[in-house]
Amino acid sequence: MDERQAQSAFAALSQGTRLRIVRMLVKAGPEGMAAGAVAAEAEVSSSNVSFHLKELEHAGMIAARREARSIIYSADYDTLRDLIEFLMKDCCAGHPEICTPALAKSCCAPAPATTKRKRAYA
Amino acid sequence: MDERQAQSAFAALSQGTRLRIVRMLVKAGPEGMAAGAVAAEAEVSSSNVSFHLKELEHAGMIAARREARSIIYSADYDTLRDLIEFLMKDCCAGHPEICTPALAKSCCAPAPATTKRKRAYA
């Protein structure tokens, strides 16, 4: 991920509705959510959700697929991961020790095999 | 870091000049850079750099201190780290396995075994 892509990703996440949508889709997992469901949960109009979904798609944060009459959106984990890496590279540039605590505190430790969706982080 | 702070951080980083300034200051380290030096390296006017530095400061991405006639700006590593953590929490929410590669590929890998853990940037 280059600076231009990162900037585009940051812009996508810098808007309240869009940030909520991304978090929503990340939690929804690979199955994703229909545009209408996103609009309902985010409490915005359908045209407005379309606008924001398009922005997010253009920034590579989410992907779309058609399923019958619905269009299903899902988080693009690769881009999120790349964005994290971009920040880490920046943060660590010449100063790796500063960034390390982020790893220690991160929730990415081996997942406990749970059946129910529950808070994986504290 | 809550959603509101994260949004503010993303907004700060979503502007080309500001993103370059942050990267510049991260590389500059704790000593930081004077506003004028930032303006010169970013190739923008002094009033414009002031505007962007203020935005970054307001978002908690950088800190300012006066030194004689200059004002020295330096990256706020804590906020950067918090932002990475915020993204990781989001990315991992319910799907830890997806995020893990970011750790493996990160530059923050095994800190060289220094004799003791000390805060290099106080």
Added chain:
DNA sequence: TCCATAATTCAATGATTCTTGAATTATAGG
């Protein structure tokens, strides 16, 4: 085919945000 549903597109408006240059504040040196 006709209708209902799901979603997007479009144009207009409103709201933020960026940039610019002139005026202002703060500091140091002669």
Added chain:
DNA sequence: CCTATAATTCAAGAATCATTGAATTATGGA
């Protein structure tokens, strides 16, 4: 005190972004 330097503030205009509602496209079922 006067001048030069470093930086910020301010107001105006330009540019970008967000929201709204009406019109449009696409799909599936009766």
